[in-house]
Amino acid sequence: MNTPCAARVILHLDMDAFYAAVEVREDPSLAGKPLIIGHRGRRGVVSTCSYEARKFGVRSAMPSVTAERICPQAVWLPGRMDLYVRVSREIRRMMEDITPVVEPLSIDEAFLDLTGIARDLEEGRGIARRLKDRIRKEERLTASAGVAPNKFLAKVASDLEKPDGLVVLPLEEVPARLHPLPVERLWGVGPRTAEHLHAASVRTIGDLLKIPQASLERCVGTSAAGHLLSLARGEDDRPVEPGREAKSISEERTYGTDLTDPDDIDRALLERSDGVARELRRCGLVGRTVHIKVRTGDFTTWTRARTLPEPTDLPEAIVAAARGLFSEKIRLRGKGVRLLGVGISALSPEGYLPAKLFPDPAEERARRLAKAADAVRDRFGEEAVKRARLLGRPRGKKDKAPPEASSLPTVD
Numbered sequence: 001m002n003t004p005c006a007a008r009v010i011l012h013l014d015m016d017a018f019y020a021a022v023e024v025r026e027d028p029s030l031a032g033k034p035l036i037i038g039h040r041g042r043r044g045v046v047s048t049c050s051y052e053a054r055k056f057g058v059r060s061a062m063p064s065v066t067a068e069r070i071c072p073q074a075v076w077l078p079g080r081m082d083l084y085v086r087v088s089r090e091i092r093r094m095m096e097d098i099t100p101v102v103e104p105l106s107i108d109e110a111f112l113d114l115t116g117i118a119r120d121l122e123e124g125r126g127i128a129r130r131l132k133d134r135i136r137k138e139e140r141l142t143a144s145a146g147v148a149p150n151k152f153l154a155k156v157a158s159d160l161e162k163p164d165g166l167v168v169l170p171l172e173e174v175p176a177r178l179h180p181l182p183v184e185r186l187w188g189v190g191p192r193t194a195e196h197l198h199a200a201s202v203r204t205i206g207d208l209l210k211i212p213q214a215s216l217e218r219c220v221g222t223s224a225a226g227h228l229l230s231l232a233r234g235e236d237d238r239p240v241e242p243g244r245e246a247k248s249i250s251e252e253r254t255y256g257t258d259l260t261d262p263d264d265i266d267r268a269l270l271e272r273s274d275g276v277a278r279e280l281r282r283c284g285l286v287g288r289t290v291h292i293k294v295r296t297g298d299f300t301t302w303t304r305a306r307t308l309p310e311p312t313d314l315p316e317a318i319v320a321a322a323r324g325l326f327s328e329k330i331r332l333r334g335k336g337v338r339l340l341g342v343g344i345s346a347l348s349p350e351g352y353l354p355a356k357l358f359p360d361p362a363e364e365r366a367r368r369l370a371k372a373a374d375a376v377r378d379r380f381g382e383e384a385v386k387r388a389r390l391l392g393r394p395r396g397k398k399d400k401a402p403p404e405a406s407s408l409p410t411v412d
């Protein structure tokens, strides 16, 4: 635990209905109307929407057909990534006028470490208010801010009174303000974990502290249980890491039994490429250099990379490069694959995809399908959408990875 003199002051700022708010600023006749950013139609997905549209139940990542049904009067706009990226940079500059210790999390949110600048959380509140005022004045946009002794609480706080909120959340208020929230608000609780926790009667963050630790460990595993308990108590000692913009995204997995069957290896390349592509889309990024990492049973390790003609966020392009690298650059000489990883670097925001004079309809379709699948998986869990290629065989013993061999994507 932090001692009082080491107490930190962390600010989290998140723009309100970001893409939609920028569009309203550009065209004030949209103010007060339900506005949806996204492509209409069967394959479209909602990027975001104005708070007026949220009253009808429209949400980010919702299939456009659902949004059209529940909010037929909404105005739709396709979105202008280049404009949003420009606004995001201006806001980042305002943050950097306060402190160089800014860690951007996405296009519209960041952490600022105010320790040493603000003596306590109340001084942090003053800085947050001035930053919000400056954004309102110079960009004509509203933001919500949270000020707390750590990153987790600051992020929770910024969301408590959205839009245009400013919430200071000291540790003393954790029982009143954090504990009633749904357990899904804890970092690391995705739809699968939430399901297990619900089955153990854990619905709120407070519930998590009430069940015996052994039951929690049975539910989520020992290390995750420790992590969740700390967060539920409002403890989080991760530092704000400036310059932590993603440089690469990768996913690797260690196999309990070495892979020798070319079909199994190919399937693994596809699974890892799929995961990397999905993480790219989740972060709103595209990448250009594909890497593979292969380790054989005798611990020989190769890493090989290839640069694509154009940046991508699609699994098809990534797996094609990964397969090419594997077949051309790796000589297994009869040995099995113990670890296999796929990654991508040379990242840039999705809006920087070169504008094409003749867009490729097949590629556009693949991207829309991939985004729709992302939306379904976000809602119903990882297993809800599987590629036909991955469904092929029943999961045998050799497919099971040891527990430490997580294949969650990592962002460096």
Ligand code: TTP
Binding pocket: 014, 015, 016, 017, 018, 019, 020, 046, 047, 048, 049, 060, 061, 107, 108, 109, 162, 163
């Ligand atoms: P968010 O901060 O999650 O959403 P928001 O700013 O629109 O609304 P809120 O007031 O709740 O913060 O995301 C920032 C932007 O990222 C959002 O304006 C659009 C984009 N985005 C997507 O394109 N798809 C998504 O699924 C999400 C969640 C966001």
Ligand code: MG
Binding pocket: 014, 015, 016, 017, 018, 108, 109
């Ligand atoms: Mg936002």
